[in-house]
Amino acid sequence: MQSPLQLDAYLIDEVAVSVNVDYEPEGELVGDVSLQPRHLVNDEHPELHQLVLEVRFGPADSAPGSYPYSGHIVGRGVFHVEQADADIDATAKLILVNGTAILLGLLRGHISQITALGLHGPLLLPALNIVQAWEDSRQEATDVAE
Numbered sequence: 321m322q323s324p325l326q327l328d329a330y331l332i333d334e335v336a337v338s339v340n341v342d343y344e345p346e347g348e349l350v351g352d353v354s355l356q357p358r359h360l361v362n363d364e365h366p367e368l369h370q371l372v373l374e375v376r377f378g379p380a381d382s383a384p385g386s387y388p389y390s391g392h393i394v395g396r397g398v399f400h401v402e403q404a405d406a407d408i409d410a411t412a413k414l415i416l417v418n419g420t421a422i423l424l425g426l427l428r429g430h431i432s433q434i435t436a437l438g439l440h441g442p443l444l445l446p447a448l449n450i451v452q453a454w455e456d457s458r459q460e461a462t463d464v465a466e
Contacts, residue, residue: 388440
């Protein structure tokens with residue numbers, strides 16, 4: 321079954337990676353990875369959507385030598401939704417959950433390629449719970465609105 325959400329294009333707005341000279345490769349990888357998705361809608365063409373996704377990564381504060389790199393990447397995906405009758409909330413969830421999963425996979429690949437030439441070799445960012453990130457962002461939006 322094909323998803324009503326389709327990726328038309330993506331690009332990278334920003335990327336920065338720094339080597340962690342304190343990294344100790346013998347230890348366990350303990351890093352912090354965070355997501356910040358933003359959904360943008362085209363008022364003239366409501367079937368078109370942009371997802372701007374910022375991914376930040378680096379060592380956990382409690383273990384500075386536990387992660388080989390620090391950095392961030394900001395990607396932008398251009399999507400269209402083929403369900404014209406979908407309600408706004410369902411479409412936003414589709415973009416923010418499925419779109420994030422699609423775009424995150426692409427951005428993870430770029431970080432792996434960039435770090436492949438780094439001092440500590442390639443870094444494959446861990447798989448993340450996109451549904452939990454979406455629920456957290458909804459809670460933050462609710463907290464701001466109150």
